[in-house]
Structures are given as C-alpha cells and as structure tokens.
Amino acid sequence: MIGDIFTLLLLNPLVNLLVLLSHVLWGSFGLAIIAFTILVRVATFPLTLRQLHATRAMQALQPRVQEINKKYSDPKRRQEEMMKLYREGGANPLSCLGPILLTFPVFIALYSAIRIALPNSPEALEKLSSHIYGWSYLQHALPLEEHFLGVDLRGNGGDSLIGYFFVAAVAATTFIQSKTTVTTSTDERVRQQQQMMNVMMPFMFAFFAMSFPVGVSLYWVVNSAAQIGFNILTYGFPALGLQPVFKARAPAAAPQAALSDGDERTSPTSARELRTANGSGRSKRQNRRRRP
Amino acid sequence: MNFRRGAIITLALLLLPLVSSCVSVLNPTGWAPVAFDGETAYVITSKGKLSAITVNGDSGAARWTFPDKDRDEDDKLDTKAIYGAPVIEGDRIYLATFEAGVFALRKEDGRPIWPTAGSDAVSIDGDIAGGVAVAGENVYFATTEGLLYALRKDDGAPATGWEKPLRLGDGIWATPVVHGDAIYVATMSGELHALSAIDGSERWSRPFKASGAIAELALISDELLFVPSINRHAYVVRMADGSVVADFRADDWLWTTPGVQGSKLFFGDFGGSVYGLNITSSGVEQLWEPASLKGERVRSGAAVVNGVIVVVDRKPVVTFIDANDGSILNTVPIEGAGTVRANLVVKDGAAYFSTTGGKLFRAEPASRRVVEVQLSGVKK
Numbered sequence: 001m002i003g004d005i006f007t008l009l010l011l012n013p014l015v016n017l018l019v020l021l022s023h024v025l026w027g028s029f030g031l032a033i034i035a036f037t038i039l040v041r042v043a044t045f046p047l048t049l050r051q052l053h054a055t056r057a058m059q060a061l062q063p064r065v066q067e068i069n070k071k072y073s074d075p076k077r078r079q080e081e082m083m084k085l086y087r088e089g090g091a092n093p094l095s096c097l098g099p100i101l102l103t104f105p106v107f108i109a110l111y112s113a114i115r116i117a118l119p120n121s122p123e124a125l126e127k128l129s130s131h132i133y134g135w136s137y138l139q140h141a142l143p144l145e146e147h148f149l150g151v152d153l154r155g156n157g158g159d160s161l162i163g164y165f166f167v168a169a170v171a172a173t174t175f176i177q178s179k180t181t182v183t184t185s186t187d188e189r190v191r192q193q194q195q196m197m198n199v200m201m202p203f204m205f206a207f208f209a210m211s212f213p214v215g216v217s218l219y220w221v222v223n224s225a226a227q228i229g230f231n232i233l234t235y236g237f238p239a240l241g242l243q244p245v246f247k248a249r250a251p252a253a254a255p256q257a258a259l260s261d262g263d264e265r266t267s268p269t270s271a272r273e274l275r276t277a278n279g280s281g282r283s284k285r286q287n288r289r290r291r292p
Numbered sequence: 293m294n295f296r297r298g299a300i301i302t303l304a305l306l307l308l309p310l311v312s313s314c315v316s317v318l319n320p321t322g323w324a325p326v327a328f329d330g331e332t333a334y335v336i337t338s339k340g341k342l343s344a345i346t347v348n349g350d351s352g353a354a355r356w357t358f359p360d361k362d363r364d365e366d367d368k369l370d371t372k373a374i375y376g377a378p379v380i381e382g383d384r385i386y387l388a389t390f391e392a393g394v395f396a397l398r399k400e401d402g403r404p405i406w407p408t409a410g411s412d413a414v415s416i417d418g419d420i421a422g423g424v425a426v427a428g429e430n431v432y433f434a435t436t437e438g439l440l441y442a443l444r445k446d447d448g449a450p451a452t453g454w455e456k457p458l459r460l461g462d463g464i465w466a467t468p469v470v471h472g473d474a475i476y477v478a479t480m481s482g483e484l485h486a487l488s489a490i491d492g493s494e495r496w497s498r499p500f501k502a503s504g505a506i507a508e509l510a511l512i513s514d515e516l517l518f519v520p521s522i523n524r525h526a527y528v529v530r531m532a533d534g535s536v537v538a539d540f541r542a543d544d545w546l547w548t549t550p551g552v553q554g555s556k557l558f559f560g561d562f563g564g565s566v567y568g569l570n571i572t573s574s575g576v577e578q579l580w581e582p583a584s585l586k587g588e589r590v591r592s593g594a595a596v597v598n599g600v601i602v603v604v605d606r607k608p609v610v611t612f613i614d615a616n617d618g619s620i621l622n623t624v625p626i627e628g629a630g631t632v633r634a635n636l637v638v639k640d641g642a643a644y645f646s647t648t649g650g651k652l653f654r655a656e657p658a659s660r661r662v663v664e665v666q667l668s669g670v671k672k
Contacts, residue, residue: 120319122465136503
C-alpha cells in the first residue's frame with residue numbers, strides 16, 4: 001500500500017520528469033539529473049529560507065537554553081520552560097528538519113528512479129513501461145543514454161575510475177557544505193561533536209557513494225553545491241571575506257519572559273551578533289559577559 | 293551541517309536500500325523460446341542454462357544441460373541469461389548468451405565446439421539481448437552497444453569481411469533476421485538496416501526509421517518484416533526497399549512477434565490488448581476490436597493454430613482467442629511457474645512455451661487446455 005502510494009505520487013512523476021528532461025536536454029540523462037536537482041532547489045527555496053530563519057532563531061535562544069538546563073533539574077519543568085522559551089522566541093526546533101524531511105523522499109525516489117529509468121536488462125526495460133506515462137513524446141525518448149562524462153550512471157561509484165571521481169566529489173562537497181553551515185549550539189561539547197561529524201560525514205558519504213549508482217552521486221554533488229552557494233549567500237564566508245547577501249530575520253524579542261521567576265537573563269541577540277558568535281565559536285563564558 | 297541533520301541523513305542512507313527495495317529492479321533472466329528438433333526440445337530450464345529435453349507426451353527427460361554445473365570447465369561461464377532461440381543446424385546448436393558471448397554446441401552432448409576452454413574467444417563489446425542468425429558460412433549476432441558481429445560457423449573466428457564489427461546505433465536488442473543474402477538489423481534508436489550478409493554494405497538508400505525503439509523483429513513472409521516499436525507502432529516493412537506497407541498504432545508498447553496466418557497477423561501489447569490485422573495492398577485493416585487480457589502485459593509472441601490464437605501474458609494466463617472474430621474461447625491461469633515472456637512455438641498442432649521458472653507447457657487449441665510437460669533430470 002505504502003509502496004503503491006510512493007510509486008504513484010513520487011516515483012512515477014519523477015521517472016517521467018527525468019525522461020522528459022533527458023529528452024529535452026539532448027538525450028543526456030546526466031544533464032537531466034542536474035536540471036532536476038536545480039529545479040528541486042528552486043522549488044524548495046522558500047522552505048530553505050524558512051529553515052534559515054528557524055536556525056537563526058534557535059541559535060539566538062541557545063544561551064537561554066543553557067541557563068534553563070542549569071536552572072531546572074526536573075525534566076518536566078525543564079521541558080515546559082524550553083517550550084515556553086521557544087514559543088515566545090518564535091522558534092520551532094522541528095522547523096529545521098523540514099527541508100531534510102523533504103529531501104529524503106526525493107532522494108529515495110531518485111535512487112529508485114535511476115535504477116528504473118536506466119534499465120540494465122530487457123526485463124527492466126519491460127518493467128519501465130509500467131512507470132512511463134502514455135505520452136508519445138516520453139516514449140519516443142526511450143531507452144535513455146546511460147553514459148555521462150564517460151561513466152555509466154547505473155554503475156556504482158566504486159566500479160570505475162571516473163566513478164571514484166564522483167565519490168571524491170561527494171566527499172568534497174559534503175565537507176565544504178558543513179564548513180559553510182551555521183552551528184546552532186553554543187555548548188562547547190556539542191560544538192566538538194559537530195566538528196567531529198563535519199570530518200566524519202564526508203568519509204561516510206563517500207563510503208555510501210561507492211555502493212550507490214553514480215547518478216545518485218551526481219545528484220548529491222549538485223545538491224550540495226547548490227546548498228553551499230545558498231549558505232554563502234545567506235551566512236557569508238568570513239574565511240574568504242564574503243558577506244551575506246540575504247539578511248536573516250531577527251529573532252523575536254521575547255526570551256526574557258521565558259524565565260518566569262524573574263532572573264536576569266540575556267537579551268535577544270541580534271542577527272549580526274549571531275553571525276559573530278557562530279563564526280568564532282564563542283563560549284558560554286563569553287556570552288555571559290555580555291549580559292546587562 | 294549540524295549533528296541532528298547529519299545523524300538523520302546517515303540513518304536515511306542506511307535505510308535507503310531497504311526502502312527502495314519496495315521498487316524492485318529486474319536483473320537479466322532471459323526469455324528464449326523453445327526450439328524443436330524432432331522430439332528434442334531445447335528449453336531454458338534456469339537462468340542462463342539450456343537443456344536438451346527428449347519429449348514424450350506429457351513428460352520430458354533431460355539429456356544434457358549447458359553450462360553443466362558438474363563440469364569444472366563450465367565453472368567460469370557466467371551466461372547470466374539467454375534471450376534468443378538456439379539455432380539448430382546439422383549436428384550443431386548456435387546459442388547467444390547475455391554476458392558470455394556466442395557458443396557452437398554439439399547437439400549430441402551439449403559441449404562447446406567453440407569457443408573451447410583456453411581458446412581465444414572473440415572479444416565482444418556489450419551484452420547480447422537477442423539471439424543469433426545463421427546464414428551461409430556465418431553466424432550473426434548484435435550487442436547492446438550497437439555492434440553487429442559475424443563469426444565463421446566452423447571455428448567461431450571473425451568472418452571474412454567482418455574482421456571488425458559493424459557499428460549501427462546506440463544498441464541492438466532484436467535478433468537479426470537473415471533472408472537470402474541480406475541481413476536485417478533493428479536498433480534501439482529506431483532504425484532498421486538492410487545489409488549485405490557478405491560484407492555488411494547497406495542495401496537500402498537509407499535505413500527505415502521508426503518513431504521509437506525497435507526491440508524485436510520478425511519475418512512474416514518472403515517479402516515482409518514485422519517491426520514493432522515500443523512507441524506503440526507496428527510497422528510492416530517491405531524487405532526489398534524498406535518501404536512501409538503498413539503503420540498500425542496500438543494502445544500500448546509493442547515488443548513481441550506476431551502469430552501469422554496467411555496475410556493475417558495476431559499480436560498482443562503491453563496493455564493487454566490482442567490485435568488481429570489483415571495486410572492488404574493498401575496497408576492493414578483491423579479484423580476485429582482488440583481482445584482484452586485485463587491489462588496484463590503481453591511480451592510473448594502469439595501463435596495461431598487451426599484458426600485459434602494462443603496468447604500468454606506475464607501473469608501468466610493462457611488465452612485462446614477465435615481468430616475469426618476475436619472472441620475469447622478460454623483462459624487458463626498457470627500457478628507457481630514464474631512468468632512468461634518467451635514466444636510461443638507451434639509443433640504438431642500445439643503451442644509450446646517455457647516460463648521463467650524453467651517449466652515447459654503445451655497449450656492445445658483443439659481442447660483449449662494447457663498441459664505441463666513434466667521435466668526430469670534437469671541440472672539447475
């Protein structure tokens with residue numbers, strides 16, 4: 001049942017869109033994957049922008065989150081205060097996950113679509129008929145050209161020399177993406193964990209890319225490259241002296257009320273301060289100094 | 293990339309193969325039709341294996357299987373699948389396999405005459421998704437990389453004038469058809485070439501161009517070819533000059549061979565419709581409204597015996613249809629035998645077909661029943 005819904009609503013439209021793009025783009029399935037990735041990024045741009053705002057808001061509240069954690073030992077009370085803080089600060093911890101949750105079905109569908117649209121056997125081409133819409137224009141495009149930049153997009157990354165190039169590109173773009181992404185936590189321990197993840201992730205994804213079709217790696221590389229560009233436009237890249245182009249919305253000025261017993265607490269941090277805090281990895285102690 | 297995001301992505305990647313397994317992708321299995329030589333049937337009894345079966349009524353005893361799992365020299369043969377019918381000529385069988393190339397086998401014991409273990413087989417670029425065609429002194433076959441090869445029948449070396457394969461298109465999946473001294477080759481880029489079997493030179497001023505990929509090709513008379521396209525068109529093409537006698541549009545993909553009765557053609561499509569066409573001097577006329585097989589794909593080529601069409605869909609269900617009016621006479625579902633994609637072959641008033649489960653069936657139009665030929669001694 002779930003499989004049928006997945007096939008009907010996501011997989012089949014994706015297979016047909018890829019076939020259509022491939023036919024339009026000189027019969028190149030590789031170009032179709034690139035065009036598809038860009039289309040998805042453009043379509044989800046508002047969602048990505050919302051995620052940015054949510055990340056900013058979450059980041060602004062981190063010093064207060066730390067204080068609540070310290071202040072309340074009762075988990076229930078702590079949770080209540082946290083929710084109050086998030087509500088009044090205009091932040092939603094789950095909103096950061098929106099684009100990721102959207103990416104996964106697309107990623108899984110793309111993984112399946114590549115395997116279906118580039119059949120490796122007569123039986124697989126026969127089965128493709130059940131996924132393709134009855135439009136003559138689409139059917140005229142079949143079978144698709146499976147080679148792109150000298151590599152078989154159906155083959156796994158670890159199967160060929162050029163495949164390894166794509167594996168390396170997956171690792172490189174994942175690493176750069178992590179370096180250009182804002183870190184929300186001001187907790188030193190969490191920051192260290194995140195730095196470790198930043199190093200581990202490229203290796204892990206490279207490992208996955210070895211056993212995934214090269215077409216999926218191509219999607220990953222283009223998607224990451226787009227995200228890197230977006231990150232630089234929104235966060236800037238201080239290492240290269242690049243300033244952000246899009247200004248993030250300042251978080252709501254409410255966190256004071258979150259600590260209901262009247263303790264003095266940090267005032268809402270401006271977007272500019274957040275950038276600084278994020279860029280240099282300012283510690284809790286440094287944050288405390290700025291309290292009124 | 294923050295910790296939470298990284299963890300979720302990693303988890304999703306780990307789950308990816310599991311989730312995507314909901315959408316299975318089919319590996320090569322093969323769909324070579326049965327070939328008869330007297331009372332011996334050559335049947336694909338498991339993936340990539342051919343068995344010689346002596347048929348006696350409703351039973352059949354295997355004489356040999358190739359490749360033979362009990363022979364050390366066959367261990368390295370990874371045929372993967374067999375799509376084209378074996379061609380029997382004299383005391384030999386010529387067989388194309390998907391990944392292991394072409395073999396000449398001894399009919400008596402199924403052992404390779406060429407290539408033999410340790411000998412230099414011809415290097416083949418691509419897989420063979422069709423079968424072989426034998427004419428004169430040569431064996432012809434084509435590959436998924438769009439190359440047409442000709443080998444000498446006696447020793448499997450490249451034939452004279454064919455030292456290098458002929459590149460014809462993006463991919464060739466249909467078995468080449470030989471007629472007289474011409475060879476007809478269809479490509480997945482939708483072209484049909486007529487070539488000299490001697491030197492590969494083009495016979496027509498330009499290739500026939502279909503509107504979609506051509507994955508099957510069939511000789512329907514001494515003058516005409518049946519050219520189905522996955523873009524729903526069925527063409528009837530004159531072999532002499534490549535001109536189109538008829539262009540019929542079906543409701544779904546066409547990837548099959550027709551049953552032929554005089555000037556009449558009967559075939560099914562991937563939408564489960566079965567068509568009856570009559571070739572006339574001005575094209576084709578539809579004999580009756582298409583018979584419906586409830587939407588099941590028909591890849592298997594139909595057979596016509598004594599005015600009854602026998603069609604098998606992928607489920608598989610065997611359907612007997614009256615060739616005069618298209619009415620369904622009987623349907624016989626087959627349970628637990630795999631699916632059917634292999635063409636039907638007529639012998640002694642019955643239509644034989646094999647399944648992907650390695651079973652052999654006989655459909656009897658006279659009684660509208662289907663009988664399984666019980667096979668014994670087959671090495672899986």
